[in-house]
Amino acid sequence: MKLLAVEAQQWAQYLFPRYQLVDELGGDLHLLLGVGDPDYWPGRCRVAGSASIDELIAIAKAWHAVEQFDGVLTFSEMSVIATAVVADALGLPGIGLDAARNSRNKFRMRRAHQRGGVPIPKFRFVPDLPSALAAAAEFGYPAILKPTLGASSSFVFRVDNPAQLERRFADASEGIQRMLPFQLEALGVDIGPQGLLVESFLDGNEYLFEALAWDGELFIGSAVDRVTMEGETFDDDVHAAPSTLSEDQLAEIRDIIAAAAEAQGLRRSTMHAEIRMHHGRPHLLELAARPGGGELHLVARVTAGYCPIQASMDVARGVRPSVRHYRPTGVHMMGTCLICDGGQLEYVVVPSEVSESEHTLRARILQQPGATILRPPDGNNILGFLVVTGDSHEQTKQRLEDYVDLIEVKLAGRPAGRSKTPWARLRPVAPAS
Known part of the structure; x- marks a missing residue:
């Protein structure tokens, strides 16, 4: 093909x-x-x-x-x-321009979900600070401030009070004009409003799904638990599989993703969905019309027997992919985005005991020497990804922690240190049965 x-x-x-x-x-x-x-x-x-x-x-x-x-x-x-x-x-074959806009621009996405009755946070497009303050006062603090055309959690902030919102609104208003996710768009096509949203805060755990819509059928191919708690900013940090969600929870989530896909106009598409619990019930954060980022496609293959890349290839040529409803393979996985402080990168060293380990699914460094690393509130650059496998949740967690500690990072003007991941904010997650 x-x-x-x-x-x-x-x-x-x-x-x-x-x-x-x-x-x-x-x-x-x-x-x-x-x-x-x-x-x-x-x-x-x-x-x-x-x-x-x-x-x-x-x-x-x-x-x-x-x-x-x-x-x-x-x-x-x-x-x-x-x-x-x-x-x-x-x-x-394609998803069409209207569905693409609904799947890319978060404001259009939210309005589509609202029309489709999908459980989502409260939201409002906020063109200026007074409207942002009014929305947050109505929704209640904490609240979320996010770009309509963002990606990788760039310039997404949790704000806990009006003073913090005022500060972060200034950061985000300036930052969204220069952030990479906006600068890499095509020119000369309407991509929807570029600006900021204020959303109500969802208080529970987060879950990631690789899914497929095909002529009214919705399949969850893989499910991954996010096992870290964010603070004021949001990192693509630590995830684990197989999911700890129950069959009943997965069934409810599948119905939500199906309703969202229909609302966005996605009839035949691979998709990446992000769900967060709120008061014990699932709410949709976003539904993207492409496979999940980072190494989630590998995680799906290894832990659930589903390949989002193969599915994308089939969908692109109008062929129904071979897919089943989510069924874990029994392999445990834990993966993290590697992060460091902001500054100019001199080097990263991943030792062979990490990169060549039979338990390493992927060790990949994205940044090159000389790159400027931006961290919140200035940006959200990561060093790379590390994904490991194991026989149990606890064994895999310990292996990832040990391997992260072996990766050496040097920033200009600073002593060599170690890569890191926000382990201090690790959620207490029991091993999946």
């Missing part, structure tokens, strides 16, 4: 392993970049030289006339809208 992947603007090397996996799974992947490096995917990459949607469409049409692609896909949150437009222009 010949597939065209789209990145409106190249997202560094972040998606490269996924492109490799497409080839390994039998695809012949070609890559269309609006702005990027033509040598990123040698021999099968074209660069439009502009993030303009019209330029992307023109290049895609000319290339399709020669290659006759079977489908168009993206693994980038920031290219969901551009990909929908390109697929439509080529006459290939």
